[in-house]
Amino acid sequence: MLKKVIIKGRSVVLRPLSLKDAPWFCRWLKDREVTKFLAIYELPPPALKEEIEWIKEARRDKNNLRLAITTTEGKLIGSIGLNKIDRYHRRAEYGIFIGDQRYWGQGYGTEAGKLIIDYGFKKLKLHRIYLRFIAYNIRGQKSYKKIGFKLEGRQRDHTFRDGAWHDEVMMGILKSDILENKKLKIKK
Ligand SMILES: CC(C)(COP(=O)(O)OP(=O)(O)OC[C@H]1O[C@@H](n2cnc3c(N)ncnc32)[C@H](O)[C@@H]1OP(=O)(O)O)[C@@H](O)C(=O)NCCC(=O)NCCS
Known part of the structure; x- marks a missing residue:
């Protein structure tokens, strides 16, 4: 198990997943307005029992750091992760979703991203963090760019969603990108 991680920012807190988060x-995973943006999501949505088991497993997992995102008042709004942590290549895959749509577009996702990336580089000693998203996820793209991710490539027609093919876009960030660019440094 990765040690119990709590990361506090100005408007969000990242904390370990709780079984109470499952409902x-x-x-949120039944909401098509949310799941249409999730690159790795597959139907059908999980039943409560499955989600509880998934959280139990996630809390034991050494290779994936999965955390809940809450506001500073403690309201759960989504989850975030550094997945597929590879200790030899010192890399991990970034994933995030804010399930409560009322919290979209207000900077929460970008702040949560900056916090976990800072943790990944400083505490997990990662060298590189990468992600992918479905090309129509413009909100996500803007957020990732603000975090400091750079465009790395595009896979044409990688995903079939809602009766159409969509490209997937790949982005990545290196520890040295943060060191070189003061603007990307986390302000706490
Ligand atoms: C993607 C996500 C994590 C981004 O977090 P967020 O808190 O909404 O993002 P932020 O508010 O920090 O930044 C969003 C940016 O997109 C802009 N934006 C908001 N709504 C938009 C829209 N409908 N279209 C285009 N841009 C939009 C915002 O203005 C902001 O850019 P700016 O600061 O340059 O003005 C969040 O929206 C989310 O979880 N969405 C649903 C699931 C998802 O997409 N997960 C990621 C899968 S790869």
Whole structure:
């Protein structure tokens, strides 16, 4: 198990997943307005029992750091992760979703991203963090760019969603990108 991680920012807190989070995740994973943006998501949505098991497993997992995102008042709004942590290549895959749509577009996702990336480089000693998203996820793209991710490539027609093919876009960030660019440094 990765040690218990709590990361506090100005408007969000990243904390370990709790079994009490499961009903919220189940609700959000039924919302097509949310899941249409999730590159790795597959139907059908999880049942409550499955989600509880997934959280139990996630809390034991050494190779994936999966955390809940809450506001500073403690309201759960989504989850974030550094997945597929590879200790030899010192890399991991970034994933995020804010399930409560009322919290989209207000800077929460970008702040949560900056916090976990800072943790990944400083505490997990990662060298590189990468991600992919479905090309129509413009909100995500803007957020990732603000975090400091750079465009690395595009896979044409990688995903079939809602009766159409969509490209997937790949981005990445190196520890040295943060060191070189003061603007990307986290302000706490
Ligand atoms: C993607 C996501 C994590 C981004 O977090 P967020 O808190 O909404 O993002 P932020 O507010 O920090 O930044 C979003 C940017 O997109 C802009 N934006 C907001 N709504 C937009 C829209 N409908 N179209 C285009 N841009 C939009 C914002 O203005 C902001 O850019 P700016 O600061 O340059 O003005 C969040 O929206 C989310 O979880 N969405 C649903 C699931 C998802 O897409 N997960 C990622 C899968 S790869």
